Amino acid sequence: MRNDSDLQATGRWAGLRRSPQRMTGLTLVVVVAVFALVFPMTTSTGYLLSTGVVILNYALLATGWNFMGGFTGYISLGHAAYFGLGCYTTAILIDRVELSWWLALALTPVIVGLIAVPIGIAALRVRGASFVIVTIAFVLILLLVSQSWVSLTGGSTGIMIPRPFDGLTRVEHHRVFYYIFVAALVLALFVWWRIDRSRFGMGLKAVREDEDKARALGVPTFWAKLIAFVWSAVFTSLAGGLYALWFGDLDPVFQFSILMGAYMVLMALLGGVRELYGPVVGAIVVGLSIEFFKAEFGDTQFHLVATGLLLAVVVLFMPEGVIPAVRGLFTRFGPQASSIREETAEQLAARQDAVGATTPGSES
Amino acid sequence: MSSALLLQSLILGILLGGLYALLAAGLTLYFGVMRVVMIAHSAFLILAGYLAWFFTVTTGWDPLISLVITVPVFFGLGVAVQRLLMTRLKPASLTMMSVLLTFAIALVIEGMLGFTFTGVQRRIKLDYGAASIELFGAQVAVVKLVAFGLAVLALGALWLVLKKTSFGQALRATIQHKEAAELVGVDTAKVASYGFGLGLATAAVGGTALALDATIYPSLHWHWIGPLFAIIVVGGLGSIPGAAIAAMLLGITQSLLQVPLGTTWAQTVFYLALFVTLIVRPQGFFGGRLAQRF
Amino acid sequence: MSTGSGVTLEVHGLSKSFGGVKAVDDATVEFLPGKINALIGPNGSGKTTFFNCVTRMIKADSGTVTLAGKDVTRSTPDRIARLGLGRSFQVCRIFPRMTVMENMLVAVRNPTVSALWRGAHDPEQLERARGWLRRVGIDHLEHAEARNISYGQQKLLELAGVLMADPEIVMLDEPAGGVNPALIGRISTLIRELNAEGRTFIVVEHNMDMVMSLSDHVFVFDRGRPIAAGPPAEVQSDPRVLEAYLGV
Incomplete structure (x- = not known):
């Protein structure tokens, strides 16, 4: 009956239980962290290392913004x-x-x-x-x-x-x-x-x-x-x-530069502002894109257009950010597929008399 | 400061204030009808300036004639931006998200301008560009007078639209109380999109007036955002007369301070006014009622 | 549990107008400590505005509000809450994107540095929150996001969240609004129990059955001020009240 506590991915209070998603997330974090720590040892290309520093700088800025x-x-x-x-x-x-x-x-x-x-x-x-x-x-x-x-x-x-x-x-x-x-x-x-x-x-x-x-x-x-x-x-x-x-x-x-401020917002928003690692994820995606655009198109103003378009897309279609979106996919297709909705709907009938619940927005 | 210099600064300040008033009027409109902070307003100004410049370069005609094209086009653009983009945002987070969305639009405009016209500084060459006339003993450039005249005309037209037409009435009703306007049968969605269009139409006029007398380049709009926002906050968000008064006062102050302080430091008057307003009277000095805590 | 049965709330000469309309007009009310006070009156009689002025959600034009002997007329809503006055809203307000438990942990009566820094995963605090959730009957939803529970459950959550700060005075703006009869009964019982434990209640309500059966003392509002006050039975037969309601 009381299995409703392990399916709320958003519930940070589910900390006592290790849900599959949580493990997946944790594994991902560990993998990325290990890669980030080992990567500088494996290369002596100045450009790669400086790009790494730039992205870390962005990550710190976006996390600070957050x-x-x-x-x-x-x-x-x-x-x-x-x-x-x-x-x-x-x-x-x-x-x-x-x-x-x-x-x-x-x-x-x-x-x-x-x-x-x-x-x-x-x-x-x-x-x-x-x-x-x-x-x-x-x-x-x-x-x-x-x-x-x-x-x-x-x-x-x-x-x-x-x-x-x-x-x-x-x-x-x-x-x-x-x-x-x-x-x-x-x-x-x-x-x-x-x-x-x-x-x-x-x-x-x-x-x-x-x-x-x-x-x-x-x-x-x-x-x-x-x-x-x-x-x-x-x-x-x-x-x-x-x-x-x-x-x-x-x-x-x-x-x-106002553009720098815009980058911080874009990165945090893209990754997900409610997420610990959201700004970092955003910094990696946006940082790499900026570096790519600069390398590819040099000093033309294309990176402004690209930044603007990306920001517009995030604001219009993904205001929650990438991490919640991906997690949403996991919840939908994962083995533990079930949603809070179904849970409460199922319980609704049983508890209707006890709690006297009505559906949201049906009255008032 | 000699009295002649003082007079000169004062006249220039009034001319500048008139232009500011027009530029800020659009911003106030968007905020009034939709509670949207339109960061891209000044980017549209620069866009209009570029179009005027491009028009003059290609046709050799006076840049003012470009208004025949840019004003309706900008109006349509405004309606489109509102209908296609702004209405997609969730009402709960409209204010914040509209800031980001219009910021994105500003970036795209700046980037496209830089890409199309390069970052080179441009200036419209006019026959009367160097001419000046004497006004109360002060030398005033003709282009500044033309820009001011344009601003006055556009503001006058705006005033007529708002006061004398039924659309204007609906628009003012929407600004004052959206729900009440809806109750008496105003189609506020339509009003919002036309209001947006009207705002951008003022940007077309303002940008052209601006370009008569200024060197333009793609990133110029950042220099305008700060002062324009300062004006509408000081005036009281959503109040067009408030914005006009604030624009005049700040324009004159800036112009007067330019002599002893220099151009750069004189600009800080806007920010100073902005911070003082927020600390002393966050709802603005001349608007009141509406803005409260936006 | 609460010990502050004697905490007083007195309002003198409170006025507030919007534009030219006087929503609250020179209202003077002394609520009975330790009792269930009710505020009734026709729509637009200024009850909710009165509520909002007392809790400083709206700034009153004039008048004084005294809470537990302290003048809080110029205070802030959060300070008033920390002085022991909790309130709910007419249209239920919870934090939709936070879990039920997170909603419970927002209110802190005594925000010291250590309480704020440790608090959230402190077993003691979690247990207290669970206690309140259990009491209103939604402890099984602890991990659900608040926007995903039903309106009735949200109303219970709002009440539980207010109680988490352990207020001596609880102001409820239409606790029975928009919920079904079964739940109204449940809320009434809860209010009675909490009152018996020493909490003062001030309830704005349209549901007359609920008001009459629940309250110890009724204030009748009309045109922005109380026109009658007394025990429910007395008020019910007061001609001024009938006039205000029926426009006789």
Whole structure:
């Protein structure tokens, strides 16, 4: 009778039982993780390694974005702001303040996190459309400022960051950063996972579903959103700091680019914002596509068109993302095929008298 | 600042404000009728600018004549975008998803422009391009006056449509209270698509006016999104008069600040106004009622 | 279980107008602590707006709200909830894309850092949530997504979710709205039991049978303010009430 607990794939509380899907998912994660860890050892092609670093950077950015977008449903199109701030904070701490690279990198998320507090307070006063506008505006402001404040940022001539590790070849440099990025990504995923399972995470997801109802239940929504916002800025800026150290050369146009913010949204959405690994999956798919387009079509504007079309397709036809879609296929064709619908329908008759249930929407 | 310079800046500010008002009017329309934030509005502006430029280059005629083609085409495009794309989005997540969808449209437009016309900066060559006349002792470029005149005409036409036609009434009713409008027999779906078309038609006029006096390139639209959104938020989302007042005020302020601060820093006035509005009065200064917490 | 049978809720001179229409007009109500209070009145008499103003979901134009001796007129909805005032909504509101159990774990009466950080998979909390689900009779649906359960079950889930925060005062906006008679009986019994344990109830309801059999004290609303109050039997025969309802 009580077999209804092992078929809800979406129920994270089914944790005690190991459903077949869960095992499949876990196996997949392990396989991908092992491949990701072994891959840099097997190649000394600089291009492959640097592509790996770029995709890891995207994965970290998209996961960082998902602290806000995924939990609370507040879609920020301007998260490039925190990426750029991360880049420039690290660069300025090294180049102007002359800190060591690791201290600069460690301070970056702290500083950007602090900057995010007042920004969050202003942006989170509004919902929906206005929030998106504010996030876009913030990138545009930072772009203006970073281009104009030449004494600090070097303006359009940019700023150079010396390589942190002496005596490494280019390939070794990529390889070292590959693993640093992996470590940062694992950290970000761990924190996301922890929040996802916490009472705090429940509050955030409630905000995503129905903010006013969440408030009525006593969730301090403003603080919850602000904390998510700051976490989001912290990990996004960490990606920025690492990028600055890895790439070594910054330009406002690339660091504060709206397109970068759009990539983050696209990646997270494509993979699935409710999923721990959603942004990573999205980053792999989109990252590889971007690299492919750049390699194939060079500097033409085709990658913009492709990004735009992909975003439109995801928004129109797959707003839940790839992972839930694939899981849906599994549920439908898997051996344990059955749905919640059927279960409740079957129980409905039996419980009708006891619970007095009516079908959704039939009344009221 | 000398008084002559002040006057000059003031006049330029008013001319600029008029153009802003037209450009922001469309954005306000989309939001009013559909609660949709149309990121692609400024991309359509640049598209219209390119079409005007291309028209002049190929025919040698005045770019204003291109409006005969672009205005109806943009209207139709707007109706199509609304009917074919916007209505596919789920109402529950319409606001957020429409942002992303129109963002995608903006990317596609920018990419196509770059692909078709390359990234080279373009400028329409006009006989009267360098001419200027004296106005209250200030030198004002003729093209700026033409652009302003165009903006005033288009806004006037928009006002007439909204105030004097039955469609305009239905549209205003929909903006004010959609459910109530439906109750009195307004076909709000139709109104929404025509409203969208109307918004894009203003983009055609605005883009052409813009291109008279500016160098255009595919990614230019990003520079317009911020100021335009600032204007509609300050004015109160969904309020056309509010947007017009905000546009005028911000246009003049920007123009006045340009002398002491330079072009780049003067632009920050928009963002400053945006943040101040959100902190002090999120529903906007001149719109009120409607926008509350959107 | 709740110990706060003495928590008071007093509303003085509350007003709210939309445009030119006064939805709530200088309403003064002192709810009886520890009792089942009912709010009745014809459609459009301002009951739900009154509810929303008291819980600050809507900002009132004027008036004061005092909860457990604290002035909460300028407070936020979430703070009011944490002070012990839980509420449901007229059209049932649950979190559709979360599981039933996740819905239960949203409400936190005392959001300390450690409670928020550990909470969700804390066996004690899970057991508490299961207890409430069992009590409303939907514990078998623990892992189902809330959007997939029936409307009646969603209503029970909403109630259980509110109770999870252990509120001293429970405000229910049409608990019998849109559900079948069997379920109405079940909800009535539940309210009576919970009241016996010391919780104050404030119920907006159109179902007169339910109101009359359930409540200890009835406030009759008309045109945005209470026009009569008293025990059900007394109110039922009050000429002003008849006038308001029948327009005599």
